[in-house]
Amino acid sequence: MKIILALVTCCGLVFSKGIGAGSFAIEMSTGLYEHHSDLANQESDLVEAFGVYREFIHNETGETKQVPMDYAYLPWTFGVGLLYHPGNRTGIGLKYHYLGVTQRSEFPAEFNSFESTEPFIQQHYAGPYAEYYLIKRYGFGISIVAHGYLSRGLTTRVPVLKHDYTESDEIGLIVNMLNEEIELKGWGYNLGSKFILFNNDRINSFFKVDYSFSKSELIDDPFPGYIRNTVSKETGFSLGFSIIIG
Secondary structure, three states: OOEEEOOOEEEEEEEOOOOOOOOEEEEEEEEEOOOOOHHHHHHHHHHHHHOOEEEEEEOOOOOEEEEEOOEEEEEEEEEEEEEEOOOOOEEEEEEEEEEEEEEEEOOOOOEOOOOOEEEEEEEEEEEEEEEEEEEEEOOEEEEEEEEEEEEEEEEEOOHHHHHHOOOOOHHHHHHHHHOOEEEEEEEEEEEEEEEEEOOOOOEEEEEEEEEEEEEEEEEOOOOOOOOOEEEEEEEEEEEEEEEEOO
16 A cells, blocks of 8 residues: 655644643644545546546647546545643543545646546544653653544445446446445544644644554445455644643
């Protein structure tokens, strides 16, 4: 599997009082990621096996040309977590995040834009969350964070291909059979480090780098020969701030 570089995610933290024993923190995050998974690879393998082409009109010559179909993915994520600090260095809590992935047909730059976008994956993740401060002094802190989760969701197979392919031939029949909403059920974890600057008594800023692994099974899939599980590995970077309100 590929380990990919994610785009920057923005985070925010709200503390009931300074980072220490007895404080609560609410963390919120949102951002965009590159998406690589076995499900995405399977979609590309299918259009390659079918030999599916798209027709494009050249911007300058007006010439119509057939180009092999290609996909891009537009993922969006949102998360919220509640963390309680029983001690000055330790935080424990729960975290939830949602991932929505849209599939898009790509087109060469020299041809007129002709895109289709359709929902591809919608998945919910929830589980325990923990943080431990390795260093916390002189206006600077370093912590390690861990998040384990179970996940549930749905994937819609070949959504763009079904939307665009109208031929009533053998490929069209297979596309119609494949185009189902299949339930996903899985698990995963997230491990990372956070670097914090204690700017003043009320506002702190931080930078976080983390690695995540997730695996999901396709539940009750009636189509034989399709993949039965999907694995995703990602490396992400986050920039954010925390506000102390107590």
